Structure formats: C-alpha cells, structure tokens
Amino acid sequence: MSKKINWGILGPGKIAKKFALGLEHVENANLYAAASRSLEKARDFAEEMGADKAYGNYTEMLNDPEVDAIYIATPHVFHHEHTLLCLKHKKAVLCEKPFAMNKDQVKEMIDFAQKQDTFLMEAMWTHFLPHFKYTTEIIKSGKYGKVLSMEADFGFDAPFNAESRIYNKSLGGGSLLDIGIYPIFAALSFLGKPKKIEATAKMTKTDVDARCHATFIYPENVKAELYSSVDKTTQVSATVKLEKAEIYIKPRFHQPSSVVFTTENESFTREFGVESNGYNFEAEHVGQMLLEGRKESTEMTFAKSLELIEMLDSVREKIGLEY
Known part of the structure; x- marks a missing residue:
C-alpha cells in the first residue's frame, strides 16, 4: 500500500459528506470513490465532494484494486451486511457507529475480519477528538x-x-x-x-x-x-x-x-x-494503522466495541426495544 490511503465511501448520505470533509484535513488520505445503489446519487456525491470515481453498485467499487479502505455510512441495519461484503473483498473497513444491531452481529464481523486478516474498526469518531x-x-x-x-x-x-x-x-x-x-x-x-x-x-x-x-x-x-x-x-x-x-x-x-x-x-x-469538523482524527488513525500493517485499532479495539454493544443490548432489553 502506498503512503496515501485511497478511501471509498459506501452509502453517500449526510454522514458521508461529513467524513469526506474531514478527509480534506488528512495528509495521507484521498477521497477516491463513492458507491450507491443509485449511480446518479454516487455521481452527484463524487462531484460535490471531489471523489475520483462513482459507482452505482457496491461490488463494483469493492472490485477496484485502487481502493484501500471503505467507510460504511449506510443505515444501522445494513452495517453487518455491508461490513461482511467489504471484508469478503479484503478491503479495510471503517464502519459507522453503531457497529451493528446487536452483539451477535458485531462478533460475527470481528471474527470474519480476523479470518480474512483484514482491518476493521467501528467509527466512533468522538474517541479520537x-x-x-x-x-x-x-x-x-x-x-x-x-x-x-x-x-x-x-x-x-x-x-x-x-x-x-x-x-x-x-x-x-x-x-x-x-x-x-x-x-x-x-x-x-x-x-x-x-x-x-x-x-x-x-x-x-x-x-x-x-x-x-x-x-x-x-x-x-x-x-x-x-x-x-x-x-x-x-x-x-x-x-x-x-x-x-x-x-x-x-x-x-x-x-x-x-x-x-x-x-x-x-x-x-x-x-x-480544532479547525476541522473532527472526522479527520479517526481517518488519520485508520490510515496510520493501515500503514503499520495492523488489522485492529490500538485504540478503538474490538474489545471496546464489544463492551459498547453489550451495554446497548442491555439497555434495549431493559426498555423492551427489539429489532
């Protein structure tokens, strides 16, 4: 991998724009591609945010060998599915919080990342501020x-x-x-x-x-x-x-x-x-992890994400919220 990380964004919505703006403050990052189920939406995002490429299909972006890391910005219920898809294509993943809908899904994502020997981290940007x-x-x-x-x-x-x-x-x-x-x-x-x-x-x-x-x-x-x-x-x-x-x-x-x-x-x-919107700090950290060849964050660890989802699951159980 080169010293500059080529980022692909999966799900170009509101939070993805914030992340893209944050990338502008990261020296070793390049907003390379955006993918949506709508090619028009991906093109609009790429044009507005300065991405090099736009894809109307997630898999097409994941098959692009120039993509180093994926930022998943789809709704919560798709985080598990989209993370597994990216990891299947051996792409490093930064997945928006919450990591997934419950601990079982998070555990499966972590296990698969380790099996694929591929980087995975929950995008809890607050931790890095x-x-x-x-x-x-x-x-x-x-x-x-x-x-x-x-x-x-x-x-x-x-x-x-x-x-x-x-x-x-x-x-x-x-x-x-x-x-x-x-x-x-x-x-x-x-x-x-x-x-x-x-x-x-x-x-x-x-x-x-x-x-x-x-x-x-x-x-x-x-x-x-x-x-x-x-x-x-x-x-x-x-x-x-x-x-x-x-x-x-x-x-x-x-x-x-x-x-x-x-x-x-x-x-x-x-x-x-801090002069940026703050999303640069987590992106900077991920870039550093990838350049060091790491498969897990030294800060937003798998253990921390598991503890977090355990607490969310516990609160959900207390209030009777089931998905």
Missing part, C-alpha cells in the same frame, strides 16, 4: 480522585415521520442506537463497564424509543445518568464530578468542543483549536 482524549486521560490519571457521578445527554427534536430513518424500526430507528450511543460511550470511556444497568424509555407508535434514560451503577453507588431523545432538544453536554474537581464538556460534547475544569482553587476553560 482532542478534548475527549484529554478528559479521559485526566479521569484515568486519578490526579483529582475518584469519579463521584456523571451526566451526559444528547437530544434533538425531529418531527414524527414513520418512514424516516429516525422513527422507522426497519431502519434501526430510535434515539438509543442513533445518539444515545454517545452518552453511553462516554460512560464506558470515563468509568468503564457498570455493575448494573437500569433504563426507561418513551416509545413511539412505530415501537422505537423517542426518549431513553439509562442509569449505569458502579461500585460505591457511583452513577452515570445518560439521556437521549429524538423528540426533545437537550443541551448535549457532559459533566463528570470527581473528588477534587469537576469537568464540564461544553455542548456539543460528542464533537470538537472545549472543557471547563473546576477545582476548589481555580476554574479555567481548555480550548483545543
């Missing part, structure tokens, strides 16, 4: 004592439409998998796996969750209160209280942001000077 890494490192260092509590939320108000991706059960609709994954991932990153999970939800006419409230309970009764909503706008912030400090990640905590750090003696805001 400077402010998020900074916060994680401070908490893990223990410098300011143990975590006492945590809160995180993500909500927006989307008009009800039974056919939309947000509310359509057949497309993996609902708040939990789409945006609830961010507060849950923050809890996993800052506190690890809980010993107990409690959850409640407000369901829609299409039997998906319009709102979800999960409580993660840790030893010594430390709790993380996690909220998501697709029918109510929330602040989209995160607060972690430690024994000797409080960390507040400003809205929107899951994308490039700043951190307010408060102790008994001082309070300051840490800025991180």
Whole structure:
C-alpha cells in the first residue's frame, strides 16, 4: 500500500459528506470513490465532494484494486451486511457507529475480519477528538480522585415521520442506537463497564424509543445518568464530578468542543483549536494503522466495541426495544 490511503465511501448520505470533509484535513488520505445503489446519487456525491470515481453498485467499487479502505455510512441495519461484503473483498473497513444491531452481529464481523486478516474498526469518531482524549486521560490519571457521578445527554427534536430513518424500526430507528450511543460511550470511556444497568424509555407508535434514560451503577453507588431523545432538544453536554474537581464538556460534547475544569482553587476553560469538523482524527488513525500493517485499532479495539454493544443490548432489553 502506498503512503496515501485511497478511501471509498459506501452509502453517500449526510454522514458521508461529513467524513469526506474531514478527509480534506488528512495528509495521507484521498477521497477516491463513492458507491450507491443509485449511480446518479454516487455521481452527484463524487462531484460535490471531489471523489475520483462513482459507482452505482457496491461490488463494483469493492472490485477496484485502487481502493484501500471503505467507510460504511449506510443505515444501522445494513452495517453487518455491508461490513461482511467489504471484508469478503479484503478491503479495510471503517464502519459507522453503531457497529451493528446487536452483539451477535458485531462478533460475527470481528471474527470474519480476523479470518480474512483484514482491518476493521467501528467509527466512533468522538474517541479520537482532542478534548475527549484529554478528559479521559485526566479521569484515568486519578490526579483529582475518584469519579463521584456523571451526566451526559444528547437530544434533538425531529418531527414524527414513520418512514424516516429516525422513527422507522426497519431502519434501526430510535434515539438509543442513533445518539444515545454517545452518552453511553462516554460512560464506558470515563468509568468503564457498570455493575448494573437500569433504563426507561418513551416509545413511539412505530415501537422505537423517542426518549431513553439509562442509569449505569458502579461500585460505591457511583452513577452515570445518560439521556437521549429524538423528540426533545437537550443541551448535549457532559459533566463528570470527581473528588477534587469537576469537568464540564461544553455542548456539543460528542464533537470538537472545549472543557471547563473546576477545582476548589481555580476554574479555567481548555480550548483545543480544532479547525476541522473532527472526522479527520479517526481517518488519520485508520490510515496510520493501515500503514503499520495492523488489522485492529490500538485504540478503538474490538474489545471496546464489544463492551459498547453489550451495554446497548442491555439497555434495549431493559426498555423492551427489539429489532
């Protein structure tokens, strides 16, 4: 593989445009191709975002020997199928979150990637953002004592439409998998796996969750209160209280942001000077992994993705959400 990674995008929608914009800030990346079930849509995307090629068929793009890595940006319910298809063609895969619909699917994807000896990673872009890494490192260092509590939320108000991706059960609709994954991932990153999970939800006419409230309970009764909503706008912030400090990640905590750090003696805001939309950091990491010949991320590991989907499965079970 050359030093510049040729990326192909499978599913050129809204999130794919964000990823393509992020690639513009990655030195070792080239937006090479886009594939859709509609050639017209692929061509429109390629022209707008500057891709070299457009394909009206996923397999055609996967048969192109110039493609080094695939970014999968299709709806949740297709992640499993499309990841296996890409891995079958020995293409490195960065698959949008949630990795798949349940742990069984994620396990199958990981097992197949290992069998194919081909790189695979879940695209949890938040993990790679400077402010998020900074916060994680401070908490893990223990410098300011143990975590006492945590809160995180993500909500927006989307008009009800039974056919939309947000509310359509057949497309993996609902708040939990789409945006609830961010507060849950923050809890996993800052506190690890809980010993107990409690959850409640407000369901829609299409039997998906319009709102979800999960409580993660840790030893010594430390709790993380996690909220998501697709029918109510929330602040989209995160607060972690430690024994000797409080960390507040400003809205929107899951994308490039700043951190307010408060102790008994001082309070300051840490800025991180991110000029891109933030998607470049995960793409940069994947490029580095591929150039090093790795088949698994050293950061967004298979173990972490399995822990994340286990927690999502557990919350789904608590609120009675089945796909």
